[in-house]
Amino acid sequence: MKIKANVAIRQIPSWAILERQLFDVMEKATDPFLSKYTDEDGRLIWREGIRDTRDGADDFYESFYNWPLLYLLGGGTRLLELGQRQWDATTKLLEELGHISNEYEIGYDQFHQSESYIYFYLLCMADPSHEKNKERAQRFAGFYLNEDPAAINYDEEKNIIYCAHNGSKGPRWLYEETEEVSYGYSKGMAVYGLPYEDVEGITKVEDLKDPENALKMGRVMKERMAKGDVATNLHVCSLIANAYLLTTDEKYITWLRKYVDGWIKRAEENDGFLPDNVGLSGNVGEYTGGKWYGSMYGWSWPHGLYNIAMAAIIAGLECYLFSGEKRYLELPRNQLRKVISQGKVEDLDELDMSLRHHWISQFRALGENRRSWVVPYRYSDSGWKDWQPLAPMYPLALWNVSGDETDREIVETIRENESYDWRKVSSFHTKEDAGHEQPWYMFIRGENPDYPEKILQASFEQVYRRLELIRQDDTDPKKNHIHWWQQLNPVTTEALIQLTLGAPQLLYNGGLLLAPLRYFDAQLKRPGLPQDVAALVTVV
Secondary structure, rough: OOOOOOOOOOOOOOHHHHHHHHHHHHHHHHHHHHHHOOOOOOOEEOOOOOOOOOOHHHHHHHHOOOHHHHHHOOOOOHHHHHHHHHHHHHHHHHHHHOOOOOOOEEOOHHHHHHHHHHHHHHHHOOOOOOOOHHHEEEEEHHOOOOOOOOOOEEEEEEEEEEEOOOOOOOOOOOOOOOOOOOOOOHHHHHHHOOOOOOOOOOOOOHHOOOOHHHHHHHHHHHHHHHOOEHHHHHHHHHHHHHHHHHHHHHHHHHHHHHHHHHHOOOOOHHOOOOOEOOOOOOOOOOOOOOOOOOOOOOOOOOHHHHHHHHHHHHHHHHHHHHHHHHHHHHHHHHHHHHHHHHOOEEEEHOOOOOOOOOOOHHHHHOOOEEEEEEEEEEEEEEEEEEEEEOOOOOHHHHHHHOOHHHHHHHHHHHHHHEEEOOOOOOOOOOOOOOOOOHHHHHHOOOOOOOHHHHHHHHHHHHHHHHHHHHOOOOOOOOHHHHHHHHHHOEEEEOHHHHHHHOOOOOOOOOOOOOOOOOOOOOOOEEEEEOOOOOOOOOOH
């Protein structure tokens, strides 16, 4: 069906003007960012030759990840060119630093790898005809299909990925570099508590200040985390799905479904809970004393539901999209149902929340009365813990694709239990470029009519704030920490995705951009809204 516009608009809505202005302002904002923090070839200005931690490549790539996304939505062609240049330049830099080999992470956990590769997926989506990226996509996926003899990451018989750290050099057995592993106290990690509660003489995180206790905890972590598959490896599904989307080669779908089916079977045998670990023998709990929890980036430490839910949603949605089988949606739904059943009302100020910085919108909307509904994010020997608000981004990601009342009801359960007005819009920019799902949801329900103008104005505020921080920044780029550039990236796309595509922000840890609408410029033969065209989706 073709729809032809033949009636001139008499009055331009304010949201339309703001929308197009936001495109223009953000595209121009990339120039001062590049001028201050990159060399002429696009490399980030960074300390030469350093590799003083096991930290991976993600923080470098994250600084530019949404530039091709802005192009996809309707930004200028230059954004795609810059996005590709920055990907290539960052890859070269990381090869020199030793994090990258064969253009891919040498071996790190998929929770962090997936933060890097959303950038790559967006580049592929923005220009699926890019031959180099198409070849890369197949090569990257091949590391998990055992197509590269130097990267045998997958045990086909047991249907497991060998360990939590994996990549272009195959399994990177955790802590293999040293015989003695020490996990001591650090202020940054203290908020996540103890990795394990059953280590003799260590009952609180402050006990790790003792070097002997730090060694003791390190030994236990090595014993329990070094080998075997982990639920967080489900984030790799997007790497496989991306290769399929570019090639339509069924081998990728075959691998994807087999791998996810393995985790579904383990969850079914565990009362619906997705276990976070499976040993090299194929048995759950092989290195954790028979427990379904307790491995790297699992239910106990450090993030629990935050990364488990994203991994389950990504895997479930992609298998559902490629197969049409609704059973795949039950994998993520069950994880949400489990924590919802534990929900209760507490004073947020009195809770030791490991991800407190994620709940800006809740704190602002609550005002002085900080009592609200929370669910547990983690599970360990002492039971459920780490009570926090349940992010609506999880069920909204499901509902966005399924359109199923089951998923909308989960969103409504969160809304009905929480004690603040979901229509309130606050101006903030998180690492995930998300957090405004509540007022957007109320808008598409028809109960928040001013949302488009308010969220666009909030976006402008964040862009201008970051531009001013860049202008005032007189630090030496070679001395800054690796999150510096992420925190100053002036591009924010959450509002544009919601308003123009009628979809929530993509899941930051490996999510593909999934939306009911796409736009294309027929004259320029490129994706995105044509120049001087604005769009607003009011109902989904």
